[in-house]
Amino acid sequence: MAVPLLDPKLLATLGTIQLRARAVVEGLLSGLHRSPHQGQSVEFAEHKEYAPGDELRHIDWKAYGKLDRYYVKQFEHETNLRAFLVLDASASMGYRGPDEGLSKLEYATVLAAALAYLLVRQQDAVGLVIAQGEDLHYLPPRAHVGHFPAVLSILEKVEPRGTTDLGRAVDFVAEKVRRRAAIFVLSDLFDFRPQAVARITDLRRMKNDVSIFHVLDPWELEFPFEDATRFVGLEGEGEIEVDPREIRASYLREMEKLRENARALSLQADVTYELARTDAPMDRLLLRHLSQRERSA
Numbered sequence: 001m002a003v004p005l006l007d008p009k010l011l012a013t014l015g016t017i018q019l020r021a022r023a024v025v026e027g028l029l030s031g032l033h034r035s036p037h038q039g040q041s042v043e044f045a046e047h048k049e050y051a052p053g054d055e056l057r058h059i060d061w062k063a064y065g066k067l068d069r070y071y072v073k074q075f076e077h078e079t080n081l082r083a084f085l086v087l088d089a090s091a092s093m094g095y096r097g098p099d100e101g102l103s104k105l106e107y108a109t110v111l112a113a114a115l116a117y118l119l120v121r122q123q124d125a126v127g128l129v130i131a132q133g134e135d136l137h138y139l140p141p142r143a144h145v146g147h148f149p150a151v152l153s154i155l156e157k158v159e160p161r162g163t164t165d166l167g168r169a170v171d172f173v174a175e176k177v178r179r180r181a182a183i184f185v186l187s188d189l190f191d192f193r194p195q196a197v198a199r200i201t202d203l204r205r206m207k208n209d210v211s212i213f214h215v216l217d218p219w220e221l222e223f224p225f226e227d228a229t230r231f232v233g234l235e236g237e238g239e240i241e242v243d244p245r246e247i248r249a250s251y252l253r254e255m256e257k258l259r260e261n262a263r264a265l266s267l268q269a270d271v272t273y274e275l276a277r278t279d280a281p282m283d284r285l286l287l288r289h290l291s292q293r294e295r296s297a
Contacts, residue, residue, distance in 0.1 A: 081124040081182055082141050084173050085112045085151075087158070088187030088215075089132045091234040094160030095188075097219030099279070104215045107278040108186040109155045111213060114286060115184055116151045120144075127176070128154060131169035131187075133162025138172070141181075163235045164191040170199045174206065182209040186276075189214055189262055190235075197262050201269035211272040211289065214262055218279045223251050 087108055096103035102110070112128070119126045120143065127141035128151055139154060166187060173183060183203050189196070189212075197212075204210040219225075225244035232239040259275070266273035274289055 081119070082127070082177075082179070083115075083119050083124055083182040083184065084127045084129060084141065084177070085115060086129045086131065086169055086173060086183065086185045086187075087112050087155075088164060088166070088169070088185075089130050089158045089160055090162050090164040090190070091160050092164060092188055092190045093215070094234060095217055095220070097217045097278075099219070102278050103160075104188055104217055104278055105158065105160045107276065107282070108213070108215045109158055111215075111276065111282055111285070112184070112186055113152060113155055114282065116148060118286075118290075120148045120151075124182075126151060129169055129173055130154065130158060131165065132160075133165050134168065135162060136169060136172050138176075140176075160234075164188070166191040166196045167193065167199045170203060174203060177203075177206065177208060180207050180209070182211070184211045184213065186213045186215055188216055188220075189258065197265050201265050201271050204269045204271045210269075211274065212262065212266055213274050213276045213285075214259065215276045215278065218277055221255065221277065223248050223255075 089105060093105040093108065094103055096106075116126045116128070123143050125141035125143040126147065128137075128139040130137040137154065139150060142150075164187070166185075166189070177183075185200055191197075200210065200212060223244065225248075227244075228241060229244055230239055230241040263273050265271070272289065272292065274285060276285055
């Protein structure tokens with residue numbers, strides 16, 4: 001049975017990402033995603049370069065003798081799933097509506113932390129890509145429990161900046177994926193270049209399991225502004241003061257086009273699309289998503 005659902009406004013008062021993530025997932029999602037290798041014998045699968053925190057007993061000393069570098073043997077239960085969390089941390093993700101609560105980036109970082117928490121506890125390898133325009137920050141996938149604090153440390157420090165460049169982030173991930181992986185993209189999808197979202201769905205055509213969490217604020221979705229308002233572009237688009245009532249209909253049409261394009265491309269490519277409203281309880285979102293993954297596994 002699920003724990004009481006947490007309102008995002010309450011979640012915003014809990015302080016650190018770690019506290020927020022644990023509040024969302026603790027006791028909630030156990031048993032939804034079972035490793036297909038659990039209970040089976042573990043067999044050697046491949047090597048990876050040693051990183052601090054890896055078990056010393058798994059170092060391949062023969063490889064060290066030949067290559068003069070430390071490599072660790074990975075086993076089937078350690079390589080059950082490789083996951084990449086792709087977090088859009090561009091300036092537009094810093095938006096927060098007039099209501100108190102989480103900004104889009106805050107919501108996305110907590111969601112990413114919750115996913116990382118779940119994946120690591122079931123011995124899946126989790127990597128992190130932070131996309132901020134031309135700048136990309138990368139934490140390679142690791143499966144051991146000590147990797148989770150490293151993920152949290154990066155997420156705690158993320159600040160919104162730069163422009164949205166989904167294509168660059170997707171190309172980077174495509175280079176890093178050596179075999180089939182689970183890829184979670186968390187973004188407001190405010191990359192208006194042609195085929196930007198289609199680049200994400202290309203990862204599915206490479207046989208990866210791809211999920212898009214379309215993170216949007218309710219004020220962006222519903223545009224409930226009434227009085228004359230000055231709107232400022234967060235990624236250098238300038239500013240304009242208008243009567244919101246005069247542009248509401250055209251704005252809502254454009255917003256629906258953005259969402260429908262993402263939904264249609266996702267459906268066509270067999271990519272999971274989730275609208276992640278920042279006023280929606282995150283545990284419900286995760287339960288719906290992971291339950292769907294279980295049914296399609």
